[in-house]
Amino acid sequence: MKSNQPTLTCFDTPLDLAKRIDLVMSTYKKLGYINRKALVVNYGISQQQAGSLMRDFIHLHAKRIQWDMKHAHYILTD
Numbered sequence: 001m002k003s004n005q006p007t008l009t010c011f012d013t014p015l016d017l018a019k020r021i022d023l024v025m026s027t028y029k030k031l032g033y034i035n036r037k038a039l040v041v042n043y044g045i046s047q048q049q050a051g052s053l054m055r056d057f058i059h060l061h062a063k064r065i066q067w068d069m070k071h072a073h074y075i076l077t078d
Helices: 017-031 035-041 047-060
Strands: 065-068 073-076
Touching: 017 035, 017 047, 035 047
Parallel strands: none
Antiparallel strands: 065 073
């Protein structure tokens, strides 16, 4: 499998919050940043689905997340 090929994940059934956060975190660990576009490209999902995942992620990590306006993505600060 090519490294830039989207991973197929079934979004037809509702995923629990932990699985949703794991999806976002795996992309974050891979790229070092996260945004909707990265989720769309990585998982082949719609912008709306990616936005929903991002909302859950931001809500959970609100105190340790920072928006990088220059690059239009989020990074975690520790």
